[in-house]
Amino acid sequence: MLRAGIPISLLSYACLTALAAYGQQSDLDEFKNNLAPNVGSPESAIDRMLQIAKLKPGETLYDLGCGDGRILIAAAKQYKVKAVGVEISSRLAKVAAANVEEEGLSKRVKVIHADFMRVDLSSANVVTLYLATTANDTLRPNLERFLKPKTRVVSYDYPIAGWTPIATSSTEGHYGDAHTIYLYEVPNSINKK
Numbered sequence: 001m002l003r004a005g006i007p008i009s010l011l012s013y014a015c016l017t018a019l020a021a022y023g024q025q026s027d028l029d030e031f032k033n034n035l036a037p038n039v040g041s042p043e044s045a046i047d048r049m050l051q052i053a054k055l056k057p058g059e060t061l062y063d064l065g066c067g068d069g070r071i072l073i074a075a076a077k078q079y080k081v082k083a084v085g086v087e088i089s090s091r092l093a094k095v096a097a098a099n100v101e102e103e104g105l106s107k108r109v110k111v112i113h114a115d116f117m118r119v120d121l122s123s124a125n126v127v128t129l130y131l132a133t134t135a136n137d138t139l140r141p142n143l144e145r146f147l148k149p150k151t152r153v154v155s156y157d158y159p160i161a162g163w164t165p166i167a168t169s170s171t172e173g174h175y176g177d178a179h180t181i182y183l184y185e186v187p188n189s190i191n192k193k
């Protein structure tokens with residue numbers, strides 16, 4: 001059948017090709033928009049990060065770049081909070097979701113396969129980060145745009161340039177080396193321009 005001189009089958013094929021191309025673009029973005037390597041936080045650092053965030057039951061924690069979901073799981077188990085992980089790697093997002101499922105936490109913990117730069121963070125009470133200096137620089141405008149007053153941001157190893165921490169804490173890394181955890185609170189930590 002022809003419509004404006006173009007066979008319908010050709011139109012369908014064009015649509016399918018466009019969808020496939022979109023899929024490939026998403027795959028490409030997975031690498032292009034990846035702002036930090038996958039290195040899991042040590043258990044001791046996670047414990048300390050969650051402790052200084054002073055999580056209260058019922059609050060919502062976002063881990064931006066959640067890797068295998070270890071922070072989400074620890075937060076949900078130890079502090080009875082809801083947790084949302086955002087992970088750009090489809091492989092890691094699947095691993096995190098499977099780990100959450102295995103722990104029986106699927107009702108309270110959600111893993112989103114996405115670029116955290118495109119996620120609305122306004123429902124967060126606590127945001128955890130283990131990224132890199134440039135990643136924090138890139139993310140900062142979104143944190144300032146979305147986070148509501150009293151939201152705490154806890155960053156392992158990398159400070160947020162232009163913000164002032166309300167507290168810092170030292171922990172040991174995987175090899176017994178010293179690492180710093182930075183605690184920020186909105187809006188007190190955001191320096192006035």
Ligand SMILES: C[S@@+](CC[C@H](N)C(=O)[O-])C[C@H]1O[C@@H](n2cnc3c(N)ncnc32)[C@H](O)[C@@H]1O
Nearest residue numbers: 034035036039040041065067087088115116130
């Ligand atoms: C250093 S790992 C931290 C993993 C986990 N948060 C932890 O502390 O164990 C950084 C993670 O951020 C993810 N990532 C990097 N850029 C991202 C982006 N734009 N959106 C979502 N995830 C991203 C990486 O794939 C990686 O899993």
